[in-house]
Amino acid sequence: MFDSVTIIGVGLISGSFSLALKENGLAKNIIGVSRTQASIDKALELGLIDEALPLEEAVKKSDLIYVAIPVDATVPMMRKIMDLINDKQIVADAGSTKNVLCKNLENHPMRKRFVATHPMWGTEYSGPEAAVHGAFAGRICVICEKEKSDEDAVNTMESIYKKLGMNIAYMNADSHDMHAAYVSHISHITSFALANTVLEKEKEEDAIFELAGGGFESTVRLAKSSPSMWLPVFKQNRENILDVLNEHIVQLRKFKSCLEKENYEYLQELMEHANEIKRILK
Amino acid sequence: MFDSVTIIGVGLISGSFSLALKENGLAKNIIGVSRTQASIDKALELGLIDEALPLEEAVKKSDLIYVAIPVDATVPMMRKIMDLINDKQIVADAGSTKNVLCKNLENHPMRKRFVATHPMWGTEYSGPEAAVHGAFAGRICVICEKEKSDEDAVNTMESIYKKLGMNIAYMNADSHDMHAAYVSHISHITSFALANTVLEKEKEEDAIFELAGGGFESTVRLAKSSPSMWLPVFKQNRENILDVLNEHIVQLRKFKSCLEKENYEYLQELMEHANEIKRILK
Numbered sequence: 001m002f003d004s005v006t007i008i009g010v011g012l013i014s015g016s017f018s019l020a021l022k023e024n025g026l027a028k029n030i031i032g033v034s035r036t037q038a039s040i041d042k043a044l045e046l047g048l049i050d051e052a053l054p055l056e057e058a059v060k061k062s063d064l065i066y067v068a069i070p071v072d073a074t075v076p077m078m079r080k081i082m083d084l085i086n087d088k089q090i091v092a093d094a095g096s097t098k099n100v101l102c103k104n105l106e107n108h109p110m111r112k113r114f115v116a117t118h119p120m121w122g123t124e125y126s127g128p129e130a131a132v133h134g135a136f137a138g139r140i141c142v143i144c145e146k147e148k149s150d151e152d153a154v155n156t157m158e159s160i161y162k163k164l165g166m167n168i169a170y171m172n173a174d175s176h177d178m179h180a181a182y183v184s185h186i187s188h189i190t191s192f193a194l195a196n197t198v199l200e201k202e203k204e205e206d207a208i209f210e211l212a213g214g215g216f217e218s219t220v221r222l223a224k225s226s227p228s229m230w231l232p233v234f235k236q237n238r239e240n241i242l243d244v245l246n247e248h249i250v251q252l253r254k255f256k257s258c259l260e261k262e263n264y265e266y267l268q269e270l271m272e273h274a275n276e277i278k279r280i281l282k
Numbered sequence: 283m284f285d286s287v288t289i290i291g292v293g294l295i296s297g298s299f300s301l302a303l304k305e306n307g308l309a310k311n312i313i314g315v316s317r318t319q320a321s322i323d324k325a326l327e328l329g330l331i332d333e334a335l336p337l338e339e340a341v342k343k344s345d346l347i348y349v350a351i352p353v354d355a356t357v358p359m360m361r362k363i364m365d366l367i368n369d370k371q372i373v374a375d376a377g378s379t380k381n382v383l384c385k386n387l388e389n390h391p392m393r394k395r396f397v398a399t400h401p402m403w404g405t406e407y408s409g410p411e412a413a414v415h416g417a418f419a420g421r422i423c424v425i426c427e428k429e430k431s432d433e434d435a436v437n438t439m440e441s442i443y444k445k446l447g448m449n450i451a452y453m454n455a456d457s458h459d460m461h462a463a464y465v466s467h468i469s470h471i472t473s474f475a476l477a478n479t480v481l482e483k484e485k486e487e488d489a490i491f492e493l494a495g496g497g498f499e500s501t502v503r504l505a506k507s508s509p510s511m512w513l514p515v516f517k518q519n520r521e522n523i524l525d526v527l528n529e530h531i532v533q534l535r536k537f538k539s540c541l542e543k544e545n546y547e548y549l550q551e552l553m554e555h556a557n558e559i560k561r562i563l564k
Binding site: 198241264 | 483
């Protein structure tokens with residue numbers, strides 16, 4: 001059990017992480033750091049954190065510093081933290097991209113105290129109010145560049161995530177970002193675009209509201225996601241996302257062309273092929 | 283309460299409808315009609331139906347005949363049924379398209395005994411095993427061309443759907459098909475295409491399996507849907523779907539162009555605009 005853990009950012013991921021640490025008896029005291037006073041107040045009120053401190057003070061007091069803020073802000077924040085820590089402390093991030101961050105920290109003298117982690121869980125909501133009990137369970141947590149971190153630091157992070165019910169996968173940062181583009185980032189792009197499609201075409205908003213059944217709602221759910229969280233992800237993983245997005249437009253054009261030419265045989269084939277996703281998803 | 287109701291097709295919708303009728307004490311005896319003996323056997327075993335009969339016999343015995351089969355098969359089936367009924371019986375369908383069917387039945391002498399309904403509920407599964415208790419509740423049921431049906435027939439269907447917990451919306455068949463393209467059919471196309479995208483690009487299937495979090499799964503869930511159910515919908519609603527699909531490709535290209543040109547200001551705007559879907563979906 002940690003005496004003190006600092007979470008940088010007090011939102012969906014860090015807040016849920018904090019609740020999970022408490023529930024599993026993994027931390028006595030949790031310190032919150034955020035630039036936004038309203039978020040701090042909310043986090044205290046919701047019991048996500050025990051106290052709020054300025055960054056430097058919080059870091060000095062903590063065994064573990066856990067960073068879950070937008071990925072562009074993570075890079076300078078992580079450097080600042082790693083300039084402050086000693087070689088007993090552990091720093092980990094929870095970001096959706098890994099390449100830019102890992103490259104940036106590559107030569108930092110404290111690199112070995114940093115563990116690059118991506119717990120693959122989330123919802124479309126953000127802020128302290130979005131934090132939930134029982135998050136992370138049953139999902140995968142990717143740990144990148146394991147070999148560049150001290151063994152004790154990796155083992156500690158692993159055992160925390162395992163206590164939270166996660167399974168661990170190891171990858172290099174390149175592979176992580178490529179796979180994340182396929183199985184997460186593209187879903188966000190398509191949801192945002194689908195929301196815009198429907199908002200553009202469907203002028204009678206009452207009709208969307210009334211008619212949108214479960215199918216539409218689940219496809220478009222991610223369009224509610226926070227731009228300030230996802231824009232930096234799209235920036236950092238731009239090339240992989242463009243690659244998948246180009247392929248997705250090609251695939252959509254096949255459906256379009258089948259409908260235009262009334263080539264229903266091929267349309268049927270496309271749908272049957274898509275059904276193969278059943279093999280992969282339960 | 284009906285003495286006898288016939289369901290044509292014994293799958294997701296008809297099976298769930300049948301369970302709901304029973305649970306709400308709306309039917310004493312439910313007769314199943316299906317071309318597939320295995321489906322009949324399964325429906326009997328699951329208690330979805332009380333007996334199975336050939337079409338003609340079933341129709342003659344029933345107060346209500348409820349048709350929930352692929353929309354292309356619905357057209358000739360409905361004509362066959364309407365040739366058999368008297369002016370006390372009611373026929374209703376549950377199809378995802380309404381224009382082709384309503385036009386086709388327009389001049390049938392028994393048109394007034396037919397109620398065109400679309401209960402907007404479903405899952406990605408099909409067949410008798412997909413039938414569930416408590417379906418339909420909280421969703422909208424669209425009734426089309428109300429004025430072309432006898433008042434008693436409309437009132438009966440309305441009161442059934444209301445007992446199942448549905449809210450009723452009235453539309454002409456054209457409007458229904460257009461709105462359905464926006465809020466349901468396009469979601470299926472994008473899910474099918476997204477599944478194909480990921481299957482195409484992501485050769486390491488283990489990675490999809492391991493990493494695919496909730497976001498991906500909800501976006502791609504509809505790709506598991508039955509082609510034999512959806513192909514006829516896409517055929518019948520081809521023009522509306524092409525219209526929305528073209529717009530969707532335009533919207534995706536905007537995201538693509540922003541990423542290519544690193545125009546992050548506009549990308550942010552696109553995402554913020556998409557967030558407006560929150561106003562509409564809870």
